[in-house]
Structure formats: structure tokens, C-alpha cells
Amino acid sequence: MLNLERLRTLDALARHGSVSGxxxxxxxxxxxxxQQMSKLEREVGQRLLAKNGRGVRLTDAGRLLAEHAARILSQVELAQSDLEAQRGQVAGELRVAAFPTAARGLFPVALADLRRRHPALRVRSRELEPERGIAGVVRGDLDLAVVLDWYNKPMPLPDGLVKALVLDDPADVALPAGHRLADRDEVDLAEFADDEWITWGEGEFCHEWLMFTLRSKGIEPIVGHRAAESHTQLALVAAGLGVCIAPLLGRDPLPDGVVTLPLRQRMRRHVFVVWRADADRRPSVRAAVQALREAGESVGAAGENTGRAVSGGVAGAPPTAEPPATGASAAS
Known part of the structure; x- marks a missing residue:
């Protein structure tokens, strides 16, 4: 009989393309x-891997078995989901990821709430940029990922994933307190045509969005500095080194010497959680989606009550919300 863990190893090799991956x-x-692959080759009596330069590749037999392994593991996932749903208990391990500002602005509230409500559930979290989070869910390395897109640049989702909206996150421009526009009530992007921008890393989704948005306004961006983390960007703004886009989620505390101003054409990014459709019935997935949406509601309510500069980390228990829709009805 084929060993499930060895099939899982073969599936991971096929998806990642390397032993290290x-x-x-x-x-x-x-x-x-x-070791797992050597044992699997002995079980099936065929070579599944062949050398390919410094790495390995799947043989014809390896590719054939990997296709079966993917289907078998999907059926196992469905069986686990059905058993969890039948038992109705939120338990076991859940692997989640979020991009950095969501990890700071949503995870403390949502994960603490999950621990309080469901002590038998073990949540393992990590920070990942949206593209890597989505890839992790597709591969099965993660159960859930909090990702984002922008009002004018959607994030494509692979087939087989389900999503639910967590938060519509407004974004302002952050500029030094001594900037020529700092005393304005609102600004237009065109007014920053001669300013240096502090942006994200080359190739990152948010960087590409900013370049696309500025160029659509007829502005050829002057990129002065790059930083993956929003608080690093704001520290550079405080030092007078440029301006940046500052979404609400996870923004506070603003450093001294930084002013945030809304844009005339309001900017928002959509923060949502994604998971695999074959895990849709798992009570642990449903509970985590609900906790994240409730944390998102808390952030949104705090923003409405206290204005532009609001911390994404909200103290206290989130308000009660209806259980999240799952399946195709959850898409937003």
C-alpha cells in the first residue's frame, strides 16, 4: 500500500520543482x-527521480504518480473537512499567513480571539507577501492567507481558491510635517510629480500598483528609497527623504514629523482572506475566517471614529458578526 506521507513528499517535489523547495x-x-523518495521508489519498484544538473527531475513514472498523488491528497483533504464538519469541533492545527501590515493590524486580535474561543485549535502564523501567501495556499503549505489588491488593480486568484473580504482599507499620502503641502486638507497625486517616492521592493505587487497608478496620472515616478515594511517607509518620510502611500491598517503609531493627508480621488486596498475550496467545510477554517472578518470590522469602526491616523491593532474584543459566507458566495 502506498504511504500517504511519501505521496505528500512526491506531491511537494512536483509542485516546488526541487528537493530544497x-x-x-x-x-x-x-x-x-x-529518504522519503527512496522509500517510495522501493515501494513502487520504479525510479521516480532522475538527476538534472545539480538538481533532480521527475521521471515519467514520477510524473504519473505525482498526478495521482495530487488527486489522492485532495480527496484526503475533503475527507478531513467532512469529518471535521460532521464532528463540528474547531480543533487541530491551522497554518495562516498575512502580509506584514495585516499581520500587525489583524492577527493580534483575530488569533487571540481564536485561542479564547477554541482552545483546542493550534494556529501557526507567519508573514508573507500576498503572492507568496497565495502560492502557499495553492501548494497546501498554508490553510489560509490574508492578501490584498487595490481598487484599480485586482489581484488574480488561481482556480480552486475561495476568498472573503476582511476590510476595505483606505490609504492616504504620508509626507514630512515640513512639506509644502502639509497644511492642506486633501491633496492630488499630480501635486507630487516632483517629489521622491518611498515605495516597496522592485516587482512587489504594491510597488507595481503604485507605479501603474502614478503613470496613469501622467507622473513618471521618482523612486528615492525602497522598504518592504510600512513603518520603515514612514521613518524615511519622517527624516524628510520623500513621501509614501500610507494605508490605514497597521499604520499607527505614526512617527513624529509625519503628516497623513487624504487624496481627492480616494484610494483603497481590498484586504481579503483566501483558502482552498476543498477545505471550505472545515470548522477551523470557517472560525478563522470569521475571526479575521470581525477584526477587520473593528479596524474599520476605529477608523471611522478616530479619523485618518488610526492604529490597525485594536484593543479589546471585536464586535460580534454574522458567520462568514464560504464557497462561491464568499467571493468579493
Whole structure:
């Protein structure tokens, strides 16, 4: 009989394309991957891997078995979901990820709420940029990922994923307190044509969005500095080194010497949570989606009550909300 964990290793090799990638995705060593594959080859009596330069590739038999492994593991996921749904208990382990400002602005409230409500559930979280979070869910390395897109630049989702809106997150421009526009009530992007921008890393979704948005306004961006984390960007603004886009979520505390101003054409990013459709019935997934949406409602309510500069980390218990829709009805 084929061993399920060895099939999982083969599936990871097929998805990641390398022993090191499979090891990282499965959170095991490269040696363990090699040992599992050697045992699987003995079980089936055929070579599944062949050398390919410094790496490996799947043989024809390996590709054939990997296709079966993907279907088998999907059926196992469905069986686990059905059993969890039948039992109705929120328990076991849940692996979640979020981009940095969502990890700061949503996870403390949502994950603490999950621990309080469901002590038998073990949540393991990490920070990942949206593209990597989505890839992790597709591969099965993650159960949920909090990701984003922008009002004018949607994030494409692969087939087989379900999403639910967590928060519509307004974004302002952050500028030094001594900036020529700092005393304005609102500004237009065109007024920053000669300013240096502090942006995200080359190739990151948010950087590409900013370049696209500025150029659509006839502005050729002057990129002075890059920083992956919003608080690093704001620190550079405080030093007078440029301006940046400052979404509400996870923004506070603003450093001294930074002013945030709304744009005449309001900017928003859509923060949502994604998971695999074959895990749709798992009570743990449904509970985590609900906790994240409630945390998002808390952030939104705090923003309405206290104005532009509001921390994404909201103290206290989030308000009660209806259980989240799942399946196709959850898409937003």
C-alpha cells in the first residue's frame, strides 16, 4: 500500500520543482525528503527521480504518480473537512499567513480571539507577501492567507481558491510635517510629480500598483528609497527623504514629523482572506475566517471614529458578526 506521507513528499517535489523547495514547503530537511523518495521508489519498484544538473527531475513514472498523488491528497483533504464538519469541533492545527501590515493590524486580535474561543485549535502564523501567501495556499503549505489588491488593480486568484473580504482599507499620502503641502486638507497625486517616492521592493505587487497608478496620472515616478515594511517607509518620510502611500491598517503609531493627508480621488486596498475550496467545510477554517472578518470590522469602526491616523491593532474584543459566507458566495 502506498504511504500517504511519501505521496505528500512526491506531491511537494512536483509542485516546488526541487528537493530544497519541497523541504521548505513541508518544514522538513532535504535529507528527509530524499529518504522519503527512496522509500517510495522501493515501494513502487520504479525510479521516480532522475538527476538534472545539480538538481533532480521527475521521471515519467514520477510524473504519473505525482498526478495521482495530487488527486489522492485532495480527496484526503475533503475527507478531513467532512469529518471535521460532521464532528463540528474547531480543533487541530491551522497554518495562516498575512502580509506584514495585516499581520500587525489583524492577527493580534483575530488569533487571540481564536485561542479564547477554541482552545483546542493550534494556529501557526507567519508573514508573507500576498503572492507568496497565495502560492502557499495553492501548494497546501498554508490553510489560509490574508492578501490584498487595490481598487484599480485586482489581484488574480488561481482556480480552486475561495476568498472573503476582511476590510476595505483606505490609504492616504504620508509626507514630512515640513512639506509644502502639509497644511492642506486633501491633496492630488499630480501635486507630487516632483517629489521622491518611498515605495516597496522592485516587482512587489504594491510597488507595481503604485507605479501603474502614478503613470496613469501622467507622473513618471521618482523612486528615492525602497522598504518592504510600512513603518520603515514612514521613518524615511519622517527624516524628510520623500513621501509614501500610507494605508490605514497597521499604520499607527505614526512617527513624529509625519503628516497623513487624504487624496481627492480616494484610494483603497481590498484586504481579503483566501483558502482552498476543498477545505471550505472545515470548522477551523470557517472560525478563522470569521475571526479575521470581525477584526477587520473593528479596524474599520476605529477608523471611522478616530479619523485618518488610526492604529490597525485594536484593543479589546471585536464586535460580534454574522458567520462568514464560504464557497462561491464568499467571493468579493
Amino acid at each position: 519541497a523541504a521548505e514547503g513541508l518544514h522538513i530537511t532535504t535529507s528527509a525528503v530524499s
